[in-house]
Amino acid sequence: METIKIALLGFGTVGSGVYEIIRSHQERLRTLLGKNVEIVGVLINDKTKERHIDKDILVTTDIEQIFEIPDVEVVIEAIVGVEPGFTYLSKAIDKGYHIITANKELFAHKGQQLKQKAADRGVRISYEASVAGGIPIIGTLRQLLQVNSVVQIEAILNGTSNFILSEIRGEEISFEHALQSAQQNGFAEADPSNDIDGHDAFYKIVILFELLFGRQPKWELIRRKGIRNIRLNHIRLAESFGFRIKHVASLSYENGSVEINVEPNVVPEDHPLYSVEGVDNAVVLTGDLIGELKLQGPGAGKLPTGSAIIEDLVNIFNAEKQHRLVKDIDLKAGTANEFxxxxxxxxxxxxxxxxxxxxxxxxxxxxxxxxxxxxxxxxxxxxxxxxxxxxxxxxxxxxxxxxxxxxxxxx
Ligand SMILES: NC(=O)c1ccc[n+]([C@@H]2O[C@H](COP(=O)([O-])OP(=O)(O)OC[C@H]3O[C@@H](n4cnc5c(N)ncnc54)[C@H](OP(=O)(O)O)[C@@H]3O)[C@@H](O)[C@H]2O)c1
CATH class of the missing domain: 3.30.70 (Alpha-Beta Plaits)
Known part of the structure; x- marks a missing residue:
């Protein structure tokens, strides 16, 4: 039986999850793809870390050694930041490899460029794991866009922020204590700015915009605020009205204009995001035909994110169709004159x-x-x-x- 050979860039939470799933799902993948799936090379940064990787697999800090492995068909990227991932993926596309990435920062900045490059080279590029981890939002949007126009997305896209807000409310503690709790539980980095200042959710809504409209939004027209300044008394006051405060990334399309905001919102009890608590993510989307649809689940984590990557892998080889709705749209900066x-x-x-x-x-x-x-x-x-x-x-x-x-x- 033929083998699909894969190079894995990064072996942290996500990379090691991909490795485990491929090992534990060999039979299933063989049934789905009619081929074996094998990881043949792993790129890491720090050689001294202890890792449990099969000794037949090349583990290296040198990308050129990865590119020298014969017959690789797919590169899966799970590194952090725009570089070196962008350079590595550009080169992988040039070499004719299909690409899968979980890296939202890289994809928000360079997704358009990579998609174009991949189209020119005739290879596939997939990024389901980059938005909302295990929630199949990219696949769902692609499916819906065959006939629907998606007119609104409201989403909780950062599990760390949602956990902190849930902790402040549930435990009646300060923002600082809730952040500590997130760090102790492994939900927040030592430097939490990417999450609590809204960058992470911003990258994800940019990726969704690009999927819907086929181009980059103007970043300067997107209002981005994080949760850093939310106090316990704000949350208590909101509760006294029957509301919760949630960090919401939203995108709405009306009369040829799109507005995108990433900021704390007050959410009333009958809103679908009201009940989304802890590290969960949720996406509420509205299509002109389907109406409102809510997807909720794990926005991060080794196996949920690894699962999204493996779904991408299967779709690449099962010839997924690309669908995109390209519209003539403007991005507007807030609804300044509406009440x-x-x-x-x-x-x-x-x-x-x-x-x-x-x-x-x-x-x-x-x-x-x-x-x-x-x-x-x-x-x-x-x-x-x-x-x-x-x-x-x-x-x-x-x-x-x-x-x-x-x-x-x-x-
Ligand atoms: N964690 C999640 O649940 C999740 C969910 C969705 C998307 N993502 C995205 O997936 C990506 C990976 O996240 P993660 O949580 O797995 O991160 P992580 O645990 O920090 O792992 C990052 C991996 O990349 C490697 N790496 C870092 N810099 C490198 C370089 N210059 N050259 C080669 N390798 C390098 C690290 O090597 P060493 O092991 O040697 O340090 C490590 O194996 C990020 O872009 C993240 O935004 C993560």
Whole structure:
């Protein structure tokens, strides 16, 4: 029987998961592909680390040795950062190898270039694992896009941030303690900035945009905020209204324009992201025909992410069709003139003339802190912030929220 030979770049959480799955699923892969699947080379960075890799496999720190292995058909990349992955994958495409990557930072920056290069060279490039780990969001979007236009995505794409927000709320602890807990549980790096400042979720929504519209968005028009400044009392105040605060990456398409935001949102109880807790990821997408669809599950981890990579591998050899909806679109920077509902925390005196729908206060260590629901345009919100720099203002997930307005006005 023929053998598909694979080179694996990176042998950390993801790389070692891929290795384990290929070993444990030999029979299944043979049935699916009619061929054996074998890892023949592994690229690593640090030779001194102890690893359990079959002694017949070349393990090296030298990419040229990997490229010298004969008859490799696929390169799976699970390194961190744009380089050296981009250089390695570019060269692998030149050599005619199919490519699979889990590296969202690399793919957000260089995905378009790599896709073009792969198309020119006639090889396949797959990246399911780069967005939401084990959740099959790329495959689902490809399938839907055959007939649907995807008009909205709202997603929790960073499990670390979601875990921290769940911990703050569930355990009634500070952001700093929740971050420590995430680090102790192995959900956050020693330098957590990539997760808690929103970069990771930003890269993932950029990748989804590119899949939908076939081009890079203008990064400077995407609002990116992380969860670093969220305090326990914000979460308690939101709860007093029946809301939760979630870190949401959203993309919405309307009248030829797309808006993308990556930031903490206030989420009401009937919103599909409300119940997504802990390290889970979830993607809620709306297609013009299918309506709303929610996918929820592990956004990271050795086996879920490895599973997404192996699905890509099988699809490459089972001649998956490429589907893409290319539309004429603009990326817009926020809905500056539309009225929306906002959740405003702070005690500033009466800057809310005519805007407040409902307010509530909690006692926070002897001091009363007030939160208000207001109905305002983004321009008005900016003016409020200019006059009252102590205010903290969260947008709501979803569209400008009529049901919320009605519920509170009639309460
Ligand atoms: N962890 C997850 O659950 C997850 C989920 C989805 C996507 N991803 C993405 O998958 C990629 C890998 O993540 P991970 O969690 O597996 O990272 P990791 O555990 O830190 O592993 C990274 C691997 O890359 C190797 N490496 C780093 N720099 C290298 C270089 N210059 N040359 C050769 N090898 C190098 C490391 O080598 P040494 O072992 O020698 O240090 C290590 O084996 C990242 O891009 C990440 O964003 C991760």
């Amino acid at each position: 929306q509902t906002w959740f405003v925390i702070g005690n500033a005196v009466d800057p809310f003339d005519g805007l407040t729908l409902f307010e509530n206060s909690i006692n926070d260590q002897g001091k009363f802190v007030t939160a208000r629901l207001i109905e305002a345009t983004e321009g008005q919100v900016k003016q409020l912030l200019n006059k009252n720099s102590d205010l903290v203002i969260y947008p709501f997930a979803g569209k400008p929220s009529q049901p919320i307005k009605k519920a509170f006005v009639s309460a």
